[in-house]
Amino acid sequence: MMGSYYTKDFEKEKKNIVKVREVKEETVRKFFLQGDCEVLVVFEDTGKEILIDDFSPEEEIKKYLGPKFLKKR
Numbered sequence: 769m770m771g772s773y774y775t776k777d778f779e780k781e782k783k784n785i786v787k788v789r790e791v792k793e794e795t796v797r798k799f800f801l802q803g804d805c806e807v808l809v810v811f812e813d814t815g816k817e818i819l820i821d822d823f824s825p826e827e828e829i830k831k832y833l834g835p836k837f838l839k840k841r
Contacts, residue, residue, distance in 0.1 A: 774807075800837055807833060 774791045799805040806821040809832045820832055822839075829837050 797837055801839060
């Protein structure tokens, strides 16, 4: 089974809990292309994690996030 979704963790100071909210792919792509965010790819079945940012190799970005996340030249 394949699929993906993007989330952001918000820490609540008063209650000491972490809330997780789903974020649209377009929003993540916009900030990623600006260089303002990192994406942590988590494989739920194996527990493997890969951190991808704008300095990652293009092959990795294309493989894990898709060609939409590559900067146009």
